[in-house]
Amino acid sequence: MEVKILRVLENAREANNVIAGRNQMRLDKLGILAINIMSSPGAGKTSLILQTIDRLKEKFRIAVVEGDLASSVDADKVHEQGVPAVQINTDGGCHLNANMLESALDNLPLTDTDLLFIENVGNLVCPAGFILGEHKRVMLLSLPEGDDKPYKYPLMFSGVDVVLINKIDFLPHLDFNLESFRTAVAGINSRARIFQVSCKTGEGIDQWLSWLMGEIKMKKGAHY
Amino acid sequence: MVKMHEFSITQGILSIAVDKAREANASKITKINVVIGEISGIVSDCVNFYFDFLSKETIADDASLNFTRVPFKLHCRNCDATFTPEKFDWTCPFCREHQSEVASGYECYVESIEVT
Numbered sequence: 110m111e112v113k114i115l116r117v118l119e120n121a122r123e124a125n126n127v128i129a130g131r132n133q134m135r136l137d138k139l140g141i142l143a144i145n146i147m148s149s150p151g152a153g154k155t156s157l158i159l160q161t162i163d164r165l166k167e168k169f170r171i172a173v174v175e176g177d178l179a180s181s182v183d184a185d186k187v188h189e190q191g192v193p194a195v196q197i198n199t200d201g202g203c204h205l206n207a208n209m210l211e212s213a214l215d216n217l218p219l220t221d222t223d224l225l226f227i228e229n230v231g232n233l234v235c236p237a238g239f240i241l242g243e244h245k246r247v248m249l250l251s252l253p254e255g256d257d258k259p260y261k262y263p264l265m266f267s268g269v270d271v272v273l274i275n276k277i278d279f280l281p282h283l284d285f286n287l288e289s290f291r292t293a294v295a296g297i298n299s300r301a302r303i304f305q306v307s308c309k310t311g312e313g314i315d316q317w318l319s320w321l322m323g324e325i326k327m328k329k330g331a332h333y
Numbered sequence: 334m335v336k337m338h339e340f341s342i343t344q345g346i347l348s349i350a351v352d353k354a355r356e357a358n359a360s361k362i363t364k365i366n367v368v369i370g371e372i373s374g375i376v377s378d379c380v381n382f383y384f385d386f387l388s389k390e391t392i393a394d395d396a397s398l399n400f401t402r403v404p405f406k407l408h409c410r411n412c413d414a415t416f417t418p419e420k421f422d423w424t425c426p427f428c429r430e431h432q433s434e435v436a437s438g439y440e441c442y443v444e445s446i447e448v449t
Contacts, residue, residue: 235338
């Protein structure tokens, strides 16, 4: 039988990207700002979300999607703050896919939401390659991880809007070279904003909140 | 089963190939040519493993996967040069600036399929 070659040239992530586009349209219609939070395990994603909820919950209506391999520990912590949260267990999957967010959105009070946090699975590799429908991609790098990470995980660092350097209160105890880290990030990704924070002491959180509130207002402005 | 990100990628590759073959009224897919960038984080052995499992009872059941790797290259925003970096040094070898962005190496797409 004759073999025919068919040209395709289609992105292997196309199916995911289509659903992500659908998610984003749904969020846009409601004027919700969605933030995808990514980092290594233990860098402080949940702490950042909790700290932000604590500071902003009187001003904005916040909802959270928690992605983890297993357990509902993180969603429980968010619930305790009186904020609606949906836990996605990826059941061994190393990142969130757009279809997982789509089902999570069905279970959140979206008409009463201004800001949606999506906490991705702790991992600097896989979440970088999958968009979910978020408006902004934010990553945390905690000081103990080391200043060489941008060159080891370029896909993650080049695709984010914000890099938060967390656990900045550890600086006196570590050999982390802030300047070379900042140079590396700026080189790989010239549009990324960099904030130095400590989710534990609250240091630098004001700068992060000020950026975030600006984005929420812009989203609302575009909506109304 | 532990689903690494290659699982989603393999699902994508398979459904793209099957859709394209059906459009062309083909009865069998014999080969899928996939392009993967060097730093895309996609392990081809892992894609092959998931493919064997996912393609069962589809028209791609006996298809082989052929991977073309795209080398990792950087582009300097300052002097416009394209170069291959040293491991953890992204300094531009021409102008010594730190303004390098990834020019290639992230690719992940189905280039073509061979069908009967």
